[in-house]
Amino acid sequence: MPRCCCEICHRRWRVLPVEIAPFKHFTCEVIETCCTSYSDAQLPGITLRRTVDWLGPGHPHYSSLHGWIGGLGDRVLGLLDKGEALPVSAIIAETATHHDRELPGLWSEPCLVALRKSRSAKRAEQLEGCARLFATAAYLFPEAPHPLYAWEKELQEHFHVAAWSFPARVSCTAFQQHGLGGVGLESSLSSQEPEKQRKEKSHGPRSPP
Numbered sequence: 001m002p003r004c005c006c007e008i009c010h011r012r013w014r015v016l017p018v019e020i021a022p023f024k025h026f027t028c029e030v031i032e033t034c035c036t037s038y039s040d041a042q043l044p045g046i047t048l049r050r051t052v053d054w055l056g057p058g059h060p061h062y063s064s065l066h067g068w069i070g071g072l073g074d075r076v077l078g079l080l081d082k083g084e085a086l087p088v089s090a091i092i093a094e095t096a097t098h099h100d101r102e103l104p105g106l107w108s109e110p111c112l113v114a115l116r117k118s119r120s121a122k123r124a125e126q127l128e129g130c131a132r133l134f135a136t137a138a139y140l141f142p143e144a145p146h147p148l149y150a151w152e153k154e155l156q157e158h159f160h161v162a163a164w165s166f167p168a169r170v171s172c173t174a175f176q177q178h179g180l181g182g183v184g185l186e187s188s189l190s191s192q193e194p195e196k197q198r199k200e201k202s203h204g205p206r207s208p209p
Contacts, residue, residue, distance in 0.1 A: 018153050022165050026060055032134075032148045034065045035072060039130040044114035067169045073126025075166035076133045086163055094158055095151070099140050111135055133164075 002015045019027045037043060038051045048062035074080055081087045096103040111131035118124035137147035144150035148164065155163035 016162075018156055019149065022162055024168065026064075028149045028152060029146045030055065030060065031068055032146050034060065035068050035130055036134045036148075038065060038069060038117075039113065039127050039134065041112040041114055041131065044116060064168065068166075069130055070123075070126050071166040071168055072133065072164075073129040075164065076129035077125060080166065085165065086159060086161065091155060091163055094155065095140065098154075103136070103140075106139065107132065107136055 003012050004015050005012050016022060019029065021028050021031065024031065033055070034051055037054070038046060038048065040046075048065050052059045052062050052065055071080075075085070076088065078088045092104055092107050100106070109132075111128050113124060113127040113131055115124065118127055134148060137151045141147040141150040152162070152164055
């Protein structure tokens, strides 16, 4: 990867290609493919493991997908706007000027998610945020094989920084729980009556040692 030198601070930086997100080991296309499939409401039965297994050998670990969904969901919700990240409102406003003035209204519409994939309200919001992002990207770039990647490339041409960057790990709920009916162990029924205290049996006086 090429290195560049800043004319102001004279520090040297690595220049990442557009298909590689900062601090990620997989390309944007791989991340988008996994997150799009898992957050799709039309695939309610797909699990984290099954999603990454579809990619074949060398696929990401299912825990990485779990973290991507959480980080990207918080990014879409605007929870990571502080710091160096571009505000989501600026991204939507910039895109609306080049594509569709009605984009802010489309962005605010709710998206369906598979409820069985969330164990908390926060996780459901993260999944809905991801679904909203991918639905908007598909609306803007319907012909692109990876719409979010196409959107990212266009935004980088205007902002000259990674637009939809997100952390790989955020505070979110644990892995999903499978539905009822699986193989499990049943515990025996406990008695509702309190156990009576039993007197210890007397063995008589003990002889000295």
